[in-house]
Structure formats: structure tokens, C-alpha cells
Amino acid sequence: MATETQTGLSGHVRGVTVTTLACLAGVGASVAAAVVVGTSPEAASDTRALAFLVAAVVGQYPLLKAIGVDVSDFGAKDHLYVAFMTFTLWFISFAILLTTGATV
Numbered sequence: 269m270a271t272e273t274q275t276g277l278s279g280h281v282r283g284v285t286v287t288t289l290a291c292l293a294g295v296g297a298s299v300a301a302a303v304v305v306g307t308s309p310e311a312a313s314d315t316r317a318l319a320f321l322v323a324a325v326v327g328q329y330p331l332l333k334a335i336g337v338d339v340s341d342f343g344a345k346d347h348l349y350v351a352f353m354t355f356t357l358w359f360i361s362f363a364i365l366l367t368t369g370a371t372v
Contacts, residue, residue, distance in 0.1 A: 277336055285337055289328055290350050294357025297324035301358075302365045302372045312366050321358045325351050 277285065301317035311317070328350060332339050342350075365372065 282337055285335060286332065286346075286350065287353060289331060289335075290353035291357045293324040293328050294321075294354040294359075295361045297321050297354070297358045298361035298365060299372060301362055302370070307365050307369050307372065309366075317362060321355060324358065325354050328354070 297320040301320040302311075304320070305311045305314045305317045329339055364370075
């Protein structure tokens with residue numbers, strides 16, 4: 269047993285938390301974009317959907333701080349990871365919503 273007291277999240281929990289939040293933010297941004305922009309063929313070229321992606325990426329950092337993740341020690345690799353995972357899940361989810369023409 270370690271005699272030190274830990275502050276914050278362990279490395280594994282931190283990684284899982286960041287990944288989970290990035291994925292959920294991407295899916296949430298795609299659903300929000302589908303609600304506002306729509307799922308018609310014309311919606312695929314509407315750049316307003318990108319605003320939801322940007323808001324999801326930027327909005328994660330206050331949530332991560334609130335959860336207890338120390339984002340001050342994030343490097344460029346961590347920021348790119350958050351942006352990439354959010355973009356990937358947004359892209360896949362929004363593409364599925366557009367191709368199926370689902371009503372949201």
C-alpha cells in the first residue's frame with residue numbers, strides 16, 4: 269500500500285474520462301446539428317453543423333475541469349486527441365443521420 273495521498277485522478281481514469289467525454293461530445297454535437305440544420309441532402313453542405321463541432325470541442329475543457337481532470341498539464345498531443353476524437357464521432361454520427369434521413 270502506498271503511503272502517499274493522491275490528488276486528482278489516476279492516469280487510467282483520466283484517460284478513460286477524457287476519451288468518454290470526447291466521444292459523447294461528438295455524438296451530442298451531431299445530434300444537435302441534425303436538430304438545427306436537419307438531415308436533408310442540403311444539410312450535408314451546411315457549414316452551421318461545424319459550429320456544433322467547434323462548440324463541443326471547446327466546451328469540453330470546462331467540463332473536464334469540473335470533473336477533476338487537470339487540463340493545465342495537457343500537451344499538444346492531448347489537445348489534438350480531444351479534437352480528433354470529437355471530430356471522428358461527430359463525423360460518423362452526423363453521416364449516419366444524414367444518410368438515413370432520420371428525423372430528430
